[in-house]
Amino acid sequence: MHRMIRLIISLFVLTISVSCSNKDNGLPPVVIPDVIVGSVSEIMVTPINITTPGKGTLLISMNNVNYKVEFNVVTQAQSNATLTFASDTIIRDDSREFANLGVDVVAYNPVGPNEISFRFAIGSGKRIDGSFVPQSSFGGQFGQALISTWQTPGDPAKPNQKAKDDISKFVNLYADKDGPGPGVAPVYLLVQVTKQ
Numbered sequence: 442m443h444r445m446i447r448l449i450i451s452l453f454v455l456t457i458s459v460s461c462s463n464k465d466n467g468l469p470p471v472v473i474p475d476v477i478v479g480s481v482s483e484i485m486v487t488p489i490n491i492t493t494p495g496k497g498t499l500l501i502s503m504n505n506v507n508y509k510v511e512f513n514v515v516t517q518a519q520s521n522a523t524l525t526f527a528s529d530t531i532i533r534d535d536s537r538e539f540a541n542l543g544v545d546v547v548a549y550n551p552v553g554p555n556e557i558s559f560r561f562a563i564g565s566g567k568r569i570d571g572s573f574v575p576q577s578s579f580g581g582q583f584g585q586a587l588i589s590t591w592q593t594p595g596d597p598a599k600p601n602q603k604a605k606d607d608i609s610k611f612v613n614l615y616a617d618k619d620g621p622g623p624g625v626a627p628v629y630l631l632v633q634v635t636k637q
Contacts, residue, residue, distance in 0.1 A: 508635065548580025
């Protein structure tokens, strides 16, 4: 009986020491480069509404490594970056809704040629620049009621002019949060990047 107890205790101690040594000799932490310049495969947003940006994610690839950029609207004091689109032309004539993402979510592909830039604090040395490519998609959780007004009668996968206009105005809000109003302040974001 005593031998059995000693054996169990010895195995328990051995398991703990192996577990601890694995933590010490684990893989090195993932290093995210300060500058990411690559191709955007997807951008998905979850706005508060069509005139108020909220959360979003961007998938970008550089040197065959995929990164996920998560961003959320915060106060200026909490912010570490801002976002701009080079062009407000997102939806084009051959854009189509693709994938079944549920009634409240829509994504379009292809999208217009564009560049998206996250600018971090001056002096940080960090930046993210992404280019839209033929495989890029743009989408978001805009709600069933709004999405239904973007569909072309007889061809619901084809976005109409209202979709083009609404999404153009929406992406411009990141650089100028009150749109046509008198202010010119950007939307302030908290941005986190992870390797996929």
